[in-house]
Amino acid sequence: MSDFCLSRRRLIATSLAGAGALVAGSRLPDDAFFGVVPAAAQDADDRGILMMLGTTAQFPKTFNPLLTDARVWLYDGLVRFDENMNPIPDLAESWDISKDGLVYTIKLRKDVKFHDGTPMTADDVLYTAQLTLDESVNSPYRDKFIINGKPVVWEKVDDYTVKATLPEPSGSFLSKLSRADEVFFCILPKHILEQCSDMQTCGFNQQPVGTGPFKFNEYVADQRLVLDAHDDYHQGKPGVKQVVRLAYPNEQSALAALKSGEIDITALREAGNVKAAEDDKNITVHRYDSNWIFAGRFNMANPILQEQAVREAIAHAIDRENLVKAAVSPTATVGNSPISIGWAANPKVPVFGYDPDKAKSLLEQAGWTGDGTRTKDGKPLSLGITIYPDYAAPDIAAAMQQYLKQVGIELNINQLEEATFQDDVYKNKNFDIYLDWQGFGVDPDIASRWSTSTENAGTYLSNPSSYSNAKVDAALSAAATALTQDERKQHLWDAQALLTADVPAVWLYLWQAQMAVGPNIGGLSLPASTADMDNTGIFREPWKVTSTCK
């Protein structure tokens, strides 16, 4: 055992002192810090304890995966992903897809037990699917089982076989059976949930039971979450006896705790802290780009921005590489398309690189002339950029303003509070350019953000910039119903090439996860994409993780 574990022992000892104070009746708000971490079940258990840190934002508000992202290792889906993002069995043992791509017959494992010891059967899978589709359950993830407006029909074949019948073929259906980001198909125990009349207020939400590698022990809002090993886990006994997740006040203290060995893993975002972690020989930093791209979208209904020349000029006027490195992070990746990584990303999309002279000549040719802010027919080339204070957005907008000024475009920054931003952009479409994230989870579905049909949806997942190209629409709907990945890829590549040539946006940077891992843990299995990353951290197979610290 390394020296690193000493401080962890001290930490738990401090906790016990906190417990004493509680018994003595002085219930100060001081059990607030991690005070009383409950002891693991068996002292004789010589497995380690895994300590993790997260921001309070990463803590689930409720543990019901129908309502929120509550994956935290408590639940499993029918399907999971291997290190190349190919679907592999999880709670399912195997599956069979009919030739027309409409009927999925799924055989379940017979050795799966919920945390309370009850075996998982076809009834639980069916019940979870029904709850997901139930309109009275306020699940934001219902649409995973709605294909072109019609629901997937679920049936029980026998105790360990279920059948799903699709209204139309869908190349992405298998990924919808996983617990990955945006999907959250986590199999829930029917025998517990059927006692709840209202899912919103169900006691289960605070006392969750799943089939996952760890079971719920304790949660103190915004402070700590404690999970114990689920030793009947179907993939094998977990490598640590307990997982403790703590909320950290700021990144510096998280890094200090990682350096001293008090914790094993933490997410980092600030460039200085990442550098400090990399300089420490005991710490490894793992980096993942995601398919969430931060972009400035142009309002295609705006008469100035309707001119392709103006849009191209804006794209050429901005040195995105330098901007992103300075305003976001030196390791951030600049993207050029709505799909940037994975098999669906077209590497040959047209790129509008930094070329201020070209930007100027494009504007001249389009009739925008003059010193300072250019004008055409007496109208100034003046645009607004609508932002909310997301991480780097204010810095990015300020840099864009400087770049555009140099080619004679005036950019006015309009910073709003997030709720007002959502209303102004998605509902009222009251913007010239807006900065926000564009992306998707495991499945490269970009139709909702770029097809003409979602123009007036008025919500986050829509196309508020009135972008419309019939050829892109056709390619995207062909991609949705294609049966094989090769076929989908072809259509998605076509859609990306057509879309990026229209310059509907300035593509900026990909959201990047940076996870710093200490020396005490082993058995790491890393995900292929952030979409397969749990909000707990980077492990793809958390039950294999071991810790030398007890």
Place this chain on the structure above:
Amino acid sequence: MHQILLRRLLMVVPTLFVVSVLSFAIMRAAPGDPIQMYVAGGLSKGSPQDIERIRQNLGLNDPLPAQYLRWLGQAVRGNLGYSLTNQRPVLALIAEKLPASISLMGISLLLSMTVGIAIGALAAIRQYTWFDYATTIFAVLGNALPSFWIAMILIWLFAVQLGWLPTGQMHSFRPDGPVWLDTVKHYILPVFVTAFVSLIYWVRYQRASMLEVLHQDYIRTARAKGLTERRVVLFHGWRNSLIPIVTLLGFSVSNLVAGSYVIEVVFSWPGMAQFGFDAILKRDYPVIMGVTLFSALFIIAGNLLADLAYIVINPQVAAGQRGG
């Protein structure tokens, strides 16, 4: 006396009603939509149909008066509803946050009141000395500086530059010493800023009131009787000067409650105001209503307390003839 209190107590109900109507109307007039925020602000991204269906299910598409009456119907039965973002009862969530807010406000109130009264009285006794002038300058300065600015300067100085005190929150992730000491360190800056802002009022009012009393005829009489100066000032002067001062208690509590929305946010204090502030950003309507009601209750309680203290200190009121 009982009548005054009874009348005050009866006023609580219409006051809360007006507060609830106003906060309901103001929040609903603001742009933004809680379901949009809940879905987009979290890690999840629901489809437009899902968002619309959830909004419908939660009754957010109903006419506003109907929504208000539904809320009111629940509230009078002690149910403040469910938080849209936390999906837990609002009352339970507020109960979790209250201790942090009450301890911060309570300590600050006691501190500002005792220290303020002492300094104010002393400044009056030593009128036109350097102490008096210093107090006045201090008070004017303190009044002119916004509390968030003082808080940020102090954080910069004591937490960032000197590293003596934490930047915020209530507890360290890794306390260097005993837990109680760590907690005390976290209290110092927020308590100081909160207390400092109301301290100024106590000092100024106490000084003015004391000066007025010290120029009364009965003080001259007391001196003429040959009482010691100590007895004159403390028993005849100071006690009488407190009568107008206690009314400041109500004012001070409302100041504290309003100020906590700034202090708790600046110091990341895990209290009710910070919770309410987050709820406002997320448009979590039930939480906003709950937090506003509790804030109003605090202010009402502060005023009641001031009335009570007034009765205790002023025997004229206790005798049933409200003195002026």
